[in-house]
Amino acid sequence: MSVVTDADGGSPEVADHIREAIHQGEFVPNQRLVEADLSVQFGASRAAVRTALVQLAVEGLVERVANRGARVRAISLEEAVEISEVRMVVEGLCAAKAARRATDEDLAGLRRIGDEMRAAVAGGDVFGYSELNRRLHATLRAVGGQKVADGVLERLRGQNVRHQFRLALLPGRASVSLPQHLEIIDAVCARDPERAETAMRTHLASVIETLPQVGSGPSGS
Amino acid sequence: MSVVTDADGGSPEVADHIREAIHQGEFVPNQRLVEADLSVQFGASRAAVRTALVQLAVEGLVERVANRGARVRAISLEEAVEISEVRMVVEGLCAAKAARRATDEDLAGLRRIGDEMRAAVAGGDVFGYSELNRRLHATLRAVGGQKVADGVLERLRGQNVRHQFRLALLPGRASVSLPQHLEIIDAVCARDPERAETAMRTHLASVIETLPQVGSGPSGS
DNA sequence: GTCGCACAGATTGTCAACAATTTCGTCACC
DNA sequence: GGTGACGAAATTGTTGACAATCTGTGCGAC
Numbered sequence: 001m002s003v004v005t006d007a008d009g010g011s012p013e014v015a016d017h018i019r020e021a022i023h024q025g026e027f028v029p030n031q032r033l034v035e036a037d038l039s040v041q042f043g044a045s046r047a048a049v050r051t052a053l054v055q056l057a058v059e060g061l062v063e064r065v066a067n068r069g070a071r072v073r074a075i076s077l078e079e080a081v082e083i084s085e086v087r088m089v090v091e092g093l094c095a096a097k098a099a100r101r102a103t104d105e106d107l108a109g110l111r112r113i114g115d116e117m118r119a120a121v122a123g124g125d126v127f128g129y130s131e132l133n134r135r136l137h138a139t140l141r142a143v144g145g146q147k148v149a150d151g152v153l154e155r156l157r158g159q160n161v162r163h164q165f166r167l168a169l170l171p172g173r174a175s176v177s178l179p180q181h182l183e184i185i186d187a188v189c190a191r192d193p194e195r196a197e198t199a200m201r202t203h204l205a206s207v208i209e210t211l212p213q214v215g216s217g218p219s220g221s
Numbered sequence: 222m223s224v225v226t227d228a229d230g231g232s233p234e235v236a237d238h239i240r241e242a243i244h245q246g247e248f249v250p251n252q253r254l255v256e257a258d259l260s261v262q263f264g265a266s267r268a269a270v271r272t273a274l275v276q277l278a279v280e281g282l283v284e285r286v287a288n289r290g291a292r293v294r295a296i297s298l299e300e301a302v303e304i305s306e307v308r309m310v311v312e313g314l315c316a317a318k319a320a321r322r323a324t325d326e327d328l329a330g331l332r333r334i335g336d337e338m339r340a341a342v343a344g345g346d347v348f349g350y351s352e353l354n355r356r357l358h359a360t361l362r363a364v365g366g367q368k369v370a371d372g373v374l375e376r377l378r379g380q381n382v383r384h385q386f387r388l389a390l391l392p393g394r395a396s397v398s399l400p401q402h403l404e405i406i407d408a409v410c411a412r413d414p415e416r417a418e419t420a421m422r423t424h425l426a427s428v429i430e431t432l433p434q435v436g437s438g439p440s441g442s
Numbered sequence: 443g444t445c446g447c448a449c450a451g452a453t454t455g456t457c458a459a460c461a462a463t464t465t466c467g468t469c470a471c472c
Numbered sequence: 473g474g475t476g477a478c479g480a481a482a483t484t485g486t487t488g489a490c491a492a493t494c495t496g497t498g499c500g501a502c
Contacts, residue, residue: 034483034484035483035484045456045457045458046457046484047455047456047457050484050485051272051275054272054276055275055276055279059279066484066485067464067484067485068463068464069464069483082367082368082370085367085370086367086369089310089314090311093307093309146303147300148300148304148307148377255453255454256454257454266486266488267487268485268486271455288453288455288492288494289453289495290453290494
């Protein structure tokens, strides 16, 4: 399902493995990624690892310096804010498109997500709510059917996981975001593109305001 | 100054050469890019060319199929529209940011571009106007100071040149876009972020409407 | 005449070895 | 005690050859 690294051909799986390892936190920001080590860890040739690192560098997940190797790129708080700002407008576009193109089944699915969200918040299921949040955004992107926007968001999300991740765990966060999520769903169900875009942007603006509270990643080793 | 392919280290220049060749029209859409040929053409090793092709594939300029090589990716009209839609919202963001952050010198520069645009249109200088158009958008992005957005736009622009390119040559196009450009400049000079964003989006929406008239690239060889 | 098949050419994918560069510890020297 | 040069270890960068795969062509069978 990888949208951004579609046309490949070179090293099909190694890049995915490394991406996954970074997302899982197995590789932390600023950690060195030594080609030889990775090649034994993933059972691939060094050339394959090298190709994967080049790809990840273009994607922005990894930083490569000539003759000094690759390391996991650390995202500063400032950059995390910028990423979220771009997400805000692009997801706003997707929400508007979704409001235009949604089928009745799509709307039923969205309403179901809304119900489950209510239930998760009522039951204090933080982790489940976080997963539903992910699913809502993914569904809206899918319904919107904007492949280019989807690719852009996929890449941005890849860089941002560490910051996004902890956000759902903030106490009281759900009570703020739940009504915003429901408003987005309502707007799409009303097939009102402008209202959907506004709702999505309001929601992500609120996320951006909250970002500083999760703290920036340590820049040192 | 390449923002998107910053952290490199592998093949510094080859990717730039190929990118340039594609933009210049030396390589046309769907044209095969044979590694051996490129390596002699650019005086680089095959491995360097290979690395460059991997990078360009991630950037979306090139399409790679396993065991069947790389070719210049053809952008359909539909995809060109999607690209422009994303550009619309992201450049809207940049315009809003520019309205907030512009210094007095920035505003003077923008006004100068506006004056030159008026002059170019009055004098029928289509090519000069096209260049000013490019400069206006670039300046707004620079003033906005949103690096992530700038990177996204850079990549999208790279895919879209062929479509964007012919647009300025359409007869009567300038008389439509000039007032839009001036409105954008006015809004930024008034330091009104919302108005600047709206103006930019109106402008790019008009570009999108015009896109079908430049025709889609032929899909066959 | 057309379909299937094998073979040759072209092209990409992979690998291992070698060269170049950086990094780090050691030691002499001030 | 600190500083700088030297050298070894670690790591990346590059090259060339070889293997695997795809493409097109010609030949024979039906």
